[in-house]
């Protein structure tokens with residue numbers, strides 16, 4: 001099933017993909033380029049919102065304090081709302097959802113429906129398209145690696161090797177290492193979220209501790225149950241982590257539901273033509 005982006009009929013889909021994901025990606029990868037935050041280890045300066053300060057206990061202290069405050073804030077949200085951070089904010093997840101064609105071209109996942117439709121119509125372009133997609137994926141990994149490196153070194157140091165100057169070893173090492181990590185994460189896709197991500201593990205452990213008072217998740221609305229689904233499998237097809245949204249309240253957090261709401265939109269989509277509302281909703 002292909003769910004088109006429409007802000008009123010598919011609110012979760014629209015807000016996630018068209019607003020929150022792009023905003024979070026820009027903030028995460030471009031904070032140094034926008035002058036919001038940099039810790040330049042070469043010039044030994046820290047930059048907050050366009051203002052540079054020399055390294056000192058006082059200028060650096062906000063970084064660990066801010067980090068732990070953020071961890072506590074995410075933990076508090078997770079306690080109430082489950083893995084909502086994964087579904088809405090996490091840059092790895094946003095990139096994973098935007099790069100399905102890359103894994104499709106490598107044969108790791110099925111191709112996205114829209115790309116596959118084009119390839120079915122013109123099989124002759126399959127190989128060139130796949131090669132182009134892989135090259136774009138590699139370029140994306142390198143580009144993001146450079147943006148991340150900018151958190152700790154400035155552009156002249158990062159790009160020195162492209163201007164006929166001797167390359168700074170740290171910049172070369174950083175680009176290579178970050179590109180490799182990015183490529184690894186891109187290839188793993190959502191498997192990383194389900195099996196490797198430390199935050200995901202911590203969240204699952206938290207859900208276990210919460211026991212009978214689990215965080216928000218997906219469930220049937222009111223008296224609805226699986227009988228109301230008939231032969232439909234719309235929500236199963238759309239779930240980005242390939243779990244069954246209809247049973248997530250029973251086994252939810254351990255299967256990785258991250259409260260993205262895509263299944264709610266999908267259910268509205270299949271029910272709308274017969275004049276009914278969707279039967280899935282968030283539990284709180």
Ligand code: SF4
Pocket residue numbers: 218238239240241242243244245248256257258259260261262263264
């Ligand atoms: S079950 Fe629904 S809310 Fe949970 S991850 Fe899948 S689509 Fe998103």
Ligand code: SF4
Pocket residue numbers: 228229230232233234235236246266267268270278279280
């Ligand atoms: S989309 Fe709605 S009707 Fe279809 S299987 Fe899922 S819950 Fe049932």
